[in-house]
Amino acid sequence: MEKVTQESDDLLLRYIDGTLGLSEKQIIEKDLERNEALRKRLDQLRSTHLLLRANRLYEPSKNFTQQVMSRLSLDPLRGVSFPIRNSILILVGVLMVVIIAAVLVPAGVFDNISTTIDLNQVEISKKYVEKTLPSVSIDGKLLVNIIIIVNLVLGWLVLDRAILKPIFQRRLHTGR
Amino acid sequence: MTNDPDHLILDKILAGEQPAYAELVNKYKSYACTIALRILQNKADAEEAAQDAFIKAYHHLAGFNRESKFSTWFYRIVFNTAISYKRKNRHQFQSIENTVVEYQQEGEGMLEKTDKRKYLNAAMSRLNEADRTALTLFYLEEFSLEEIAAITGMQANTAKVRIHRARQRLADELTNILNQEALTL
Numbered sequence: 001m002e003k004v005t006q007e008s009d010d011l012l013l014r015y016i017d018g019t020l021g022l023s024e025k026q027i028i029e030k031d032l033e034r035n036e037a038l039r040k041r042l043d044q045l046r047s048t049h050l051l052l053r054a055n056r057l058y059e060p061s062k063n064f065t066q067q068v069m070s071r072l073s074l075d076p077l078r079g080v081s082f083p084i085r086n087s088i089l090i091l092v093g094v095l096m097v098v099i100i101a102a103v104l105v106p107a108g109v110f111d112n113i114s115t116t117i118d119l120n121q122v123e124i125s126k127k128y129v130e131k132t133l134p135s136v137s138i139d140g141k142l143l144v145n146i147i148i149i150v151n152l153v154l155g156w157l158v159l160d161r162a163i164l165k166p167i168f169q170r171r172l173h174t175g176r
Numbered sequence: 177m178t179n180d181p182d183h184l185i186l187d188k189i190l191a192g193e194q195p196a197y198a199e200l201v202n203k204y205k206s207y208a209c210t211i212a213l214r215i216l217q218n219k220a221d222a223e224e225a226a227q228d229a230f231i232k233a234y235h236h237l238a239g240f241n242r243e244s245k246f247s248t249w250f251y252r253i254v255f256n257t258a259i260s261y262k263r264k265n266r267h268q269f270q271s272i273e274n275t276v277v278e279y280q281q282e283g284e285g286m287l288e289k290t291d292k293r294k295y296l297n298a299a300m301s302r303l304n305e306a307d308r309t310a311l312t313l314f315y316l317e318e319f320s321l322e323e324i325a326a327i328t329g330m331q332a333n334t335a336k337v338r339i340h341r342a343r344q345r346l347a348d349e350l351t352n353i354l355n356q357e358a359l360t361l
Contacts, residue, residue, distance in 0.1 A: 009344050041347075048347040051296045052315045060209040060223050065201045068230045072194060 012042050016049050087162035094155040101148045105141065113140025182246035189237060201230055204247060207316060208254045214312040215258035215305045216265075217297070225261045229254040244326065247318070251327045255309060262305065295357075299349035306330075307342035314339045 011028050014020045020028065032039050104110065119133035182203075188196040208229055213222035233253050240249055300308055306328060313324045325335040 010340065013340060013343055044347045044351050045343065048299075048343065048350055051292055051350075052311065052346075055293055055296055056210070056315055056317075057206045058210040058213050058219075058222070060205050060226065064205050064209075064223060064227070065198050068201050068205075068227050069195070069198050071227065071231055072197065072234055 008038060009041065009045070012038070012045050015042070016046055087158055091155055091158045091163065094151050094158060098148055098151045098155065101144055101151075105144055105148070110140040110144045114138060115140075180242070180245045180247075183242055186237060186240070186242075186246065189234075197230075197234055200246070200250075204250060205230075207247075207251065207318065210316065211251060211254050211309060211312055212258040212261075214300065214308040215255070216262055217301055221261055221265060222258070225258045226254060228261075229257040232257060245323070248323045248326050251313070252329075255327055255329075259305060295350060295353055298353050299346050302349045303342055303345060307338060307345065310335055310338045311342045311346065 008028075008031070011020065011024065015025065015028050032042060114137065116135050116137045118135045182200065185196050185199050189200075205226065208226040209222050212225040212229070213219060216222045216225060229250070233250050236253075240246070300311075303311070309328055310324060310330075313319050313327060319327070321332045321336050321339075324330075324339070325332040328335065330338065
């Protein structure tokens, strides 16, 4: 009895799947006629194939969907994306901060707000640091300018991720 | 972006219609449980893992970029959840003997069918998780090789070879089991 090689195994699987070309199919059928080991192997592979096809889907318990939905109802907040209406409210808030700050900065409201922190006055530094520490001056105008930039970046992100992206995704999908 | 009909349901859910998610659960529960069952080899664990996968998918719906089909993205979650379950519950892994007892409760009329299923499950349990999942997805006849690769995190060519080899190995294991059974008769 001839041995079944890896190559013939591959051919047999393609024969079972019906993906062989006509000439390959004729060759394997001729081989099957004269090779008992090959016929036996075809039987094994075909039985396995039929078993797998017959046992495809497992049906879960009847209340499966109900169980999933009850679990979701216990924890609904994390479920859906941030609603667009809330995103718009956040964006409006961020823009209001930027506008107010942008109006107040040129008016010189923050010009006189500056302070100096002497690090040597801090209790912890006295306890653990022997060297003299420098003083840190804080410029109110610079601080407000940084807040404006951070808010602009935040506003841009909210606009892009939470408002424009979901809107365009829905429009592209629905073709509206 | 694909033209997936599920995306309409996703739009409803994302607009706040939580009950619409039940449509997706109903549509995919059998496939999800089948994939989980092939990995976990235990019905109760498989259903629990599939439920967890549905919950995880729901919580990440907003992040789904819709470049693939919803089903491909979701089955990847099922696959990963079942693999994590397997790692966590390795000590609780149900033996083939337990599965046999469960099938015997189905009645004598089902004997031939359950016997075949019993042998198939026994042979399947001798394959590794990735082989079992690849085979299951292949025989669900729902997915292209590319989709099977995306779900299992392999290259398409690797998935093709893996499925091929898994079919051969499964045939070998099934033959071995049946030979052993014949010897014990």
